[in-house]
Amino acid sequence: MERIVQKFGGTSVRDVAHIRRAAERTAREVAAGNQVAVVVSAMAGETNRLVDLCGEVSPMYDAREYDSIVAAGEQVSSGLMALALQQLGVTARSWLGWQIPVVTDTVHGKARILSIDADELQARMAQGEVPVVAGFQGVAHGGPSRAGRIATLGRGGSDTSAVALAAALEADRCDIFTDVDGVFTADPRIVKRARKLSTVTYEEMLEMASLGAKVLQTRSVEMAMKHRVRVQVLSSFHDAPGTLVVDEEEKLEQEVVSGITYSRDEAKVTLVRVPDKPGIAADIFGPLSDANVNVDMIVQNVSEDGSTTDVTFTVSHGDLARAAEVLSAAQGRLGYERLVPDEDVVKISVIGMGMRSHAGVAKRMFRALADNNINIQVISTSEIKISVLVAEQYTELAVRALHHAYGLDEV
Amino acid sequence: MERIVQKFGGTSVRDVAHIRRAAERTAREVAAGNQVAVVVSAMAGETNRLVDLCGEVSPMYDAREYDSIVAAGEQVSSGLMALALQQLGVTARSWLGWQIPVVTDTVHGKARILSIDADELQARMAQGEVPVVAGFQGVAHGGPSRAGRIATLGRGGSDTSAVALAAALEADRCDIFTDVDGVFTADPRIVKRARKLSTVTYEEMLEMASLGAKVLQTRSVEMAMKHRVRVQVLSSFHDAPGTLVVDEEEKLEQEVVSGITYSRDEAKVTLVRVPDKPGIAADIFGPLSDANVNVDMIVQNVSEDGSTTDVTFTVSHGDLARAAEVLSAAQGRLGYERLVPDEDVVKISVIGMGMRSHAGVAKRMFRALADNNINIQVISTSEIKISVLVAEQYTELAVRALHHAYGLDEV
Numbered sequence: 153m154e155r156i157v158q159k160f161g162g163t164s165v166r167d168v169a170h171i172r173r174a175a176e177r178t179a180r181e182v183a184a185g186n187q188v189a190v191v192v193s194a195m196a197g198e199t200n201r202l203v204d205l206c207g208e209v210s211p212m213y214d215a216r217e218y219d220s221i222v223a224a225g226e227q228v229s230s231g232l233m234a235l236a237l238q239q240l241g242v243t244a245r246s247w248l249g250w251q252i253p254v255v256t257d258t259v260h261g262k263a264r265i266l267s268i269d270a271d272e273l274q275a276r277m278a279q280g281e282v283p284v285v286a287g288f289q290g291v292a293h294g295g296p297s298r299a300g301r302i303a304t305l306g307r308g309g310s311d312t313s314a315v316a317l318a319a320a321l322e323a324d325r326c327d328i329f330t331d332v333d334g335v336f337t338a339d340p341r342i343v344k345r346a347r348k349l350s351t352v353t354y355e356e357m358l359e360m361a362s363l364g365a366k367v368l369q370t371r372s373v374e375m376a377m378k379h380r381v382r383v384q385v386l387s388s389f390h391d392a393p394g395t396l397v398v399d400e401e402e403k404l405e406q407e408v409v410s411g412i413t414y415s416r417d418e419a420k421v422t423l424v425r426v427p428d429k430p431g432i433a434a435d436i437f438g439p440l441s442d443a444n445v446n447v448d449m450i451v452q453n454v455s456e457d458g459s460t461t462d463v464t465f466t467v468s469h470g471d472l473a474r475a476a477e478v479l480s481a482a483q484g485r486l487g488y489e490r491l492v493p494d495e496d497v498v499k500i501s502v503i504g505m506g507m508r509s510h511a512g513v514a515k516r517m518f519r520a521l522a523d524n525n526i527n528i529q530v531i532s533t534s535e536i537k538i539s540v541l542v543a544e545q546y547t548e549l550a551v552r553a554l555h556h557a558y559g560l561d562e563v
Numbered sequence: 564m565e566r567i568v569q570k571f572g573g574t575s576v577r578d579v580a581h582i583r584r585a586a587e588r589t590a591r592e593v594a595a596g597n598q599v600a601v602v603v604s605a606m607a608g609e610t611n612r613l614v615d616l617c618g619e620v621s622p623m624y625d626a627r628e629y630d631s632i633v634a635a636g637e638q639v640s641s642g643l644m645a646l647a648l649q650q651l652g653v654t655a656r657s658w659l660g661w662q663i664p665v666v667t668d669t670v671h672g673k674a675r676i677l678s679i680d681a682d683e684l685q686a687r688m689a690q691g692e693v694p695v696v697a698g699f700q701g702v703a704h705g706g707p708s709r710a711g712r713i714a715t716l717g718r719g720g721s722d723t724s725a726v727a728l729a730a731a732l733e734a735d736r737c738d739i740f741t742d743v744d745g746v747f748t749a750d751p752r753i754v755k756r757a758r759k760l761s762t763v764t765y766e767e768m769l770e771m772a773s774l775g776a777k778v779l780q781t782r783s784v785e786m787a788m789k790h791r792v793r794v795q796v797l798s799s800f801h802d803a804p805g806t807l808v809v810d811e812e813e814k815l816e817q818e819v820v821s822g823i824t825y826s827r828d829e830a831k832v833t834l835v836r837v838p839d840k841p842g843i844a845a846d847i848f849g850p851l852s853d854a855n856v857n858v859d860m861i862v863q864n865v866s867e868d869g870s871t872t873d874v875t876f877t878v879s880h881g882d883l884a885r886a887a888e889v890l891s892a893a894q895g896r897l898g899y900e901r902l903v904p905d906e907d908v909v910k911i912s913v914i915g916m917g918m919r920s921h922a923g924v925a926k927r928m929f930r931a932l933a934d935n936n937i938n939i940q941v942i943s944t945s946e947i948k949i950s951v952l953v954a955e956q957y958t959e960l961a962v963r964a965l966h967h968a969y970g971l972d973e974v
Contacts, residue, residue: 171620172620202639205579205643206642206646210647214646217642217643217656220641221643223638224636224638227631228613228616228632231631232616232632234625234628235625236620236621245625245628248713250661251712299663
């Protein structure tokens with residue numbers, strides 16, 4: 153007997169036929185003698201529809217109302233999934249965030265899970281019942297006397313719900329069913345010879361998630377790593393093993409580089425001719441941080457005469473307008489000459505645990521890009537990844553060149 | 564300062580433009596210095612969409628899952644309405660059934676409200692906040708330790724939510740905004756000269772609601788009558804006074820007959836040649852009651868030879884199949900010759916408080932129908948209404964003839 157959490161994403165429950173197919177997956181695990189809990193996303197398109205309605209009513213919406221509105225999507229899909237399981241003869245019931253409860257902080261729209269009370273679910277699972285949990289939602293911790301308000305975990309939050317539930321249930325495995333077959337060495341839409349990885353480490357997965365491979369939400373990987381939840385990413389359409397996210401010791405393949413990712417959600421900002429004086433970086437990035445702008449890569453070029461410098465950094469597309477606004481307001485104080493925004497950039501990254509013990513990984517990257525006449529605008533590195541910012545038009549060329557250069561092409 | 568509950572039906576919140584217009588109505592009452600609570604239905608079409616999804620997954624669905632699924636409709640509209648009010652500068656927040664809580668019994672799909680804890684809402688209203696309550700839903704009383712499950716009040720239940728909330732808040736008035744201008748002497752789609760009633764008594768409204776005038780849900784009128792809630796039915800599209808549902812003493816107009824209603828949701832069942840022995844009625848209607856079939860009109864014709872009789876009764880269309888099934892199973896025991904179902908019937912009713920003190924009301928009805936060659940199949944009466952069953956094809960003719968016969972035509 154294993155205890156398994158199965159998470160079905162929006163495309164896996166996009167209509168009644170798909171919900172039925174997902175339910176059959178669950179029924180098979182139950183028939184095999186396993187205890188199963190299910191986590192569902194909203195039916196594909198539903199969250200967008202609800203988000204659009206919010207925006208239509210009120211461009212600057214109250215995040216608490218937004219949460220209550222968009223959480224309706226998972227409320228519907230969890231109920232339908234429970235019905236589909238019952239149709240197959242499986243004892244099942246839906247659970248909403250506030251019913252379990254999945255308690256979150258009060259950062260509505262992007263809440264973090266504080267606790268999950270899994271006792272009741274565990275007891276019912278032991279009796280053969282399948283809880284179908286509405287993903288993406290919890291109830292904000294609202295004091296002892298009053299019912300709290302619905303809080304959502306941010307886009308893709310159902311992955312986090314599933315992993316958190318798996319941790320709370322001390323599940324043997326958390327299967328994330330999605331519309332891809334697993335984690336690939338590169339986006340198969342770009343690199344035809346990309347290979348599915350049978351295993352990937354938490355650290356690699358974390359870099360991949362945050363660098364644009366949209367297989368798992370970053371926060372869900374952090375949580376899996378912290379609680380050592382064995383996560384499997386697999387297709388809800390084919391019956392094939394997917395990719396297991398594991399501890400380093402468990403990893404089967406031992407490539408230096410595991411994958412190449414890209415992220416188009418990057419915007420570059422250059423402040424030209426900033427007076428080069430101590431504390432200028434703090435003066436620039438402090439206000440951005442205060443305005444909740446996440447800055448990713450940063451470079452500072454020394455100017456020729458030594459009195460001014462150009463500062464370049466990247467933010468997500470969504471944060472660009474705010475970043476420009478904050479810095480324009482501070483132009484007088486910062487003393488820079490002009491602000492140059494650039495959205496036509498892409499971040500290409502090479503990721504691999506093996507990088508820590510292998511020299512020459514960066515050199516090979518730079519060489520491969522140079523051989524293809526791709527100019528590197530910004531570089532940033534961590535222990536297990538190297539990222540470069542290049543012009544957006546080179547996305548496919550760069551990813552393919554790197555995939556080949558590191559010997560990742562399927563033979 | 565008045566305390567007012569405003570209820571907006573599905574057509575009044577069918578899209579963002581309509582939600583905005585409804586919010587403006589509320590904002591106007593707030594600006595006039597009144598305390599306002601809002602109750603909303605789901606956006607028009609949404610409940611049907613969700614009900615259809617349930618049916619698609621599972622024809623015999625678990626009512627608890629059904630409730631959780633369909634309640635999502637009001638969850639969305641209440642959040643959107645709160646956002647729309649905020650946009651207008653009105654302090655507002657949405658409230659779901661479980662958050663208030665609106666506690667119901669556990670008859671899922673058709674639950675009854677047991678209690679509403681209005682203290683928090685009242686305190687916030689005193690501060691100028693507008694609670695936007697999701698209609699149609701509550702939380703089933705589930706014992707002290709566990710979060711209950713969502714329960715819905717049955718179709719049209721938002722009216723009941725609004726009246727119950729008005730009672731709990733001791734509101735001065737409960738305004739039901741709908742797509743008609745008020746309660747009419749007859750369906751204006753059929754009778755061009757139908758008049759809007761400025762007042763109608765609870766008792767009359769109750770008969771009208773249960774006899775097919777779909778302005779208010781029957782249960783909401785019962786509740787209004789019990790708690791003496793002043794209900795006003797008015798249009799959400801025009802700025803005009805609607806119809807006030809009041810105590811008899813408050814009624815302004817004193818017609819003998821207030822309105823003519825019709826209901827097409829009738830099916831007639833005739834049991835031919837039932838052995839005429841004591842207890843036969845109990846033998847027939849006991850099993851129907853056990854099967855939750857609501858029987859409305861009943862007639863028993865004496866047979867010529869005195870040994871057998873024909874028994875005729877009516878049920879709603881939805882109950883016909885079940886009624887036939889129950890009685891067919893009992894044919895051997897009951898000993899009737901055959902069962903004749905007939906769905907091509909309509910119930911036409913004449914309603915009026917004045918009937919109690921005026922003779923000749925029934926006579927005038929029968930005369931008017933006879934003058935138009937409309938054959939009466941079944942008759943049933945109460946203190947303030949007379950209903951007849953006639954062939955469905957005579958619906959318009961009968962309603963118009965009666966409207967004229969009782970002098971209700973607008974001059």
